[in-house]
Amino acid sequence: MPEPSPCFQVPTVDIGPYLRDPLSDAAAGAVDAVRKACISSGFFRVANHGISKGLQDSMQRAAEALFALPLEEKTKLIHPTLTNRGYELIGSQVLQPDALPDLKEGFCVGQHMDLDDERVRSHPQLMGPNIFPPNLEDHVLKIPAQQYYTEMFSLACRIMEMLARGLPYGDDIFVPFMSNDPVCILRLLHYPPQTSSDKRQLGAGAHTDFGAITLLWQDSCGGLQVQDGRTGVWHAIEPDPECLVVNIGDMLSVWTNVYQSTVHRVINRGGQGRYSMAFFVDGNTDVQLAPLDGSVPATGKIMTTEEHMEHRIGKTYRKVAAQAM
Numbered sequence: 001m002p003e004p005s006p007c008f009q010v011p012t013v014d015i016g017p018y019l020r021d022p023l024s025d026a027a028a029g030a031v032d033a034v035r036k037a038c039i040s041s042g043f044f045r046v047a048n049h050g051i052s053k054g055l056q057d058s059m060q061r062a063a064e065a066l067f068a069l070p071l072e073e074k075t076k077l078i079h080p081t082l083t084n085r086g087y088e089l090i091g092s093q094v095l096q097p098d099a100l101p102d103l104k105e106g107f108c109v110g111q112h113m114d115l116d117d118e119r120v121r122s123h124p125q126l127m128g129p130n131i132f133p134p135n136l137e138d139h140v141l142k143i144p145a146q147q148y149y150t151e152m153f154s155l156a157c158r159i160m161e162m163l164a165r166g167l168p169y170g171d172d173i174f175v176p177f178m179s180n181d182p183v184c185i186l187r188l189l190h191y192p193p194q195t196s197s198d199k200r201q202l203g204a205g206a207h208t209d210f211g212a213i214t215l216l217w218q219d220s221c222g223g224l225q226v227q228d229g230r231t232g233v234w235h236a237i238e239p240d241p242e243c244l245v246v247n248i249g250d251m252l253s254v255w256t257n258v259y260q261s262t263v264h265r266v267i268n269r270g271g272q273g274r275y276s277m278a279f280f281v282d283g284n285t286d287v288q289l290a291p292l293d294g295s296v297p298a299t300g301k302i303m304t305t306e307e308h309m310e311h312r313i314g315k316t317y318r319k320v321a322a323q324a325m
């Protein structure tokens with residue numbers, strides 16, 4: 001394997017000063033560090049992000065309890081229509097078209113909306129009710145998940161603000177995107193230890209994220225890798241309990257042409273189950289995906305974020321039966 005290039009960096013940015021006072025000099029330094037990371041690797045870690053260790057620990061315990069439920073109970077949590085709510089079986093997603101189905105199971109929580117809600121009728125693929133397991137008490141999963149969701153949403157708004165400040169389109173350019181019931185999804189993930197030597201088997205196949213940004217918590221197992229687009233070399237993103245990983249998704253790459261949505265994957269060779277939690281910021285469904293400088297998108301076609309999400313979800317999900325696992 002070629003040596004990782006020293007130029008490829010996933011820096012750690014202390015965002016505490018920005019969260020405390022966005023107009024301070026230290027905050028301006030953090031904005032600049034974030035901007036540089038978005039332009040070079042599209043990945044950075046954030047320290048002093050304000051999400052407590054206690055809440056993260058509760059969520060890790062919640063994920064362990066949830067994924068330890070019998071398969072029969074987990075399959076009852078599969079949403080009849082939405083892929084961004086409830087349980088997802090191992091192998092449901094194929095993130096890398098030439099690889100085997102991903103060796104991961106997931107569970108998604110979003111903003112709860114009842115089925116008869118007008119917003120659900122207008123956006124039936126992205127909005128809807130949450131599903132929680134009836135056999136886990138609310139304090140185990142539902143309550144911490146809702147608190148974690150709320151806190152991650154606030155943090156995501158602040159990070160989107162930092163990203164806006166690193167661009168020439170106005171500090172509030174992403175406010176509409178983060179308004180009007182923006183789609184944000186908390187996805188708990190469990191990767192069983194991988195024993196297969198088949199190179200086509202990955203925990204999560206190589207992909208770029210669909211939305212604007214992803215905020216990721218990972219346990220101490222390791223296994224997340226990001227690819228340097230210039231050299232093709234994969235770099236491990238080592239776990240750091242003090243930090244969350246932030247990465248740029250395809251929406252920001254289309255809007256800005258300079259912030260990179262970088263290819264990454266997961267391979268869990270740690271010998272034990274790996275847990276992670278991704279918070280996907282997919283945003284206001286009506287916002288247009290067109291370069292902010294007014295140029296024509298590379299694809300020649302302007303989509304809404306909703307059309308883009310439905311396209312990417314449709315391409316990567318497949319129906320799998322529980323008994324095939």
Ligand SMILES: O=C(O)CCC(=O)C(=O)O
Nearest residue numbers: 189204218224266276278
């Ligand atoms: O589990 C991880 O560390 C990464 C997950 C990921 O890339 C994704 O869900 O998009």
Ligand SMILES: [Fe+2]
Nearest residue numbers: 207208209264
């Ligand atoms: Fe990803």
